[in-house]
Amino acid sequence: MKSETESQISPEQPTRMSEPRRQHPVAALTSTLRTLRELLIPLVLVFFLGGGRDDGLFSNPYYISIFLTFLLVAGVMQWMRFTYRVEDDELRIEYGLLVRKRSYIPRHRIQVIDISSGILQRMFGLVSLNVQTAGGGAEEARISALTIEDARWIKENLSRDDSAEKQAALGDGTEAKEKPKPEYRLSWNTLFLAGTTSGSFGVALSIVGTLFAQMNVVMDDDVILEIIDSFAGTSATFFITIGIGLIFIAWILSIVGTILSYANFEIYKRPKELLISRGLFEKRQITIPYSRIQAVRIQEGILRQPIGYCTLYVDSAGYGDQSGRSTVLFPMLKLKDAKEFISTMVPDYSREIDLVTPPARALRRYIIRTMIPFAALIGLFYWLFPFGHWALLTIPVAVTLGYYRYRAAAAGHDDDTITIRYRNLAKTTAFVKRHRVQSVSGWDNWFQRRRGLKSLTVNIASSDTGASFSALDFEEDTVLDYVEWVEPNYLSKPRAESNEVGEKPDSDKTSSAERLLDPGF
């Protein structure tokens, strides 16, 4: 069987692949670096939060070099123990320092063989090879450094026969072309635009803030005082300058972060799944089976909405040992192109649904709800800082945000899809299939009851805890209708009910139907 395959596809490659072989020694280095990267966050924390003092473990270069040597030795040993071969139509990998592990992956279970190369590999003219199996997650195998010929040989001999597109693509030369054509890809211009308008801004800001607060660990107190003195102006000017500086650094960081993770973003369509590939140095591939999709979301970030762009997300349920998650389906897309994108990539979710919006009397609740956290923050600032009264200036911001939240709120359903539009900061439009709804609630508090309003919450299975979408302060009847819509036999129901239940006036239904059509709402 083995020799047959070989003679068919690549006779020029002898049987050498059936011998256990090591990776290129560069693999020792890549594995060391990978360990180091996995430890990066704890190391940074130890360095900045714990080890700044003289007795700190990582203040001593001696300890650092011992630590690095230890990692390097571990990497070399891992390289020595790692062998791979192709035998009996299986990729056989054996590895492990103390416990010897064998991972035999038969050809028919292999879904994707991905050849890529990072900086180190490129320097030595090598590639890395990644094998993904149907289960995803834990079963996948990785050979970090091997020659491009070997990688191609493995790919040719272990790719599944039924995958016509893969076979077709095999003939091409370079690694980038070794794939079917992506349905959509992200251009560098759009990527940069995505970085500048990225929402990870706030995260970056908090990181920069933390580092800044740790500044006195790295710098002498006198130096800091000198710097402060050099900003001879009032304390407010000083803080504003520092603030703007931090925001700028955070902004640059978020651009870099976006470019690192979303460069070369490509999305491919397969018969039963979507394949996403992205990343600048480290390439990540994500497979999303259609059968696992729980919801599709269009998110218009607060910086992206004004320039007409949005981000698409998909929520998927866990399978195997892979937990469910929310995945970026496309990081940056013109809103007007979103419809076409959805109808190409996730056609099930391409819907024209009439939307209902909350009644005018809900506006007050939207504004008050938005102001509550602001009020808490203002109180805190007022109490903590001498110039805290400036925080009062955020009240108009809160009112405006509340108004725009009200404007964004909308909901609608057709026979099998419900859509809910809402805004926290970003405006989000979520689409959920009826048979993906795990449970649905219509709820109201005392204030809402007084005004005849209700809120709707739809729960879906995504990530470990599930996710939910809410439509707040809609007409009571609308919400109750939406709750009933989730009933599996909703479609066959209304007719039967209106015949049976005599005392309930039909006006309920006509009024909600009118509301669906009335653009004034």
Add this chain to the structure above:
Amino acid sequence: MRPDPEQKIDIKAIPAWRITGGLGSLFWWFVPVVYGFFALGGVAERWPVILLTVLVVLNTILQASIIPSIRWRRWSYQIDKHEIYLQHGIFIIRRTLIPVNRIQHVDTRQGPIMRSFDLSSVTITTAATTHEIPALNDEVADEVRNRISDLARAADQDV
């Protein structure tokens, strides 16, 4: 529109909740006590001690008297062939629909206080959420659990 769910939970829930709610609310007493220590030590202002004490005592009184009856009055459920309806809540009233074919498992559970009242609760779990019908008579709880699990099995075959 659909009327409220038909079934009420067991009326013995009220005395049972008075005990569990009353005992549970004692937990909050540690807040004024701990704060009181600080106040006596001169680290904190004294007047919040009184405020906090009033609040926790009031909470215990309410939990042991009126709240269980309101909660009982608001609780209703209905198990249909294709869906389960729950309605409950004191300040926020919530009506929840769980499609039967989304149910992953259903079980009954019983704490020591509930056991002395022969009450059990039924827990319904979907891939995303967990719901509880509290305080059903033991036999009713078993019946409800079996019924839901039968329905869920049948529904799975349908889909």
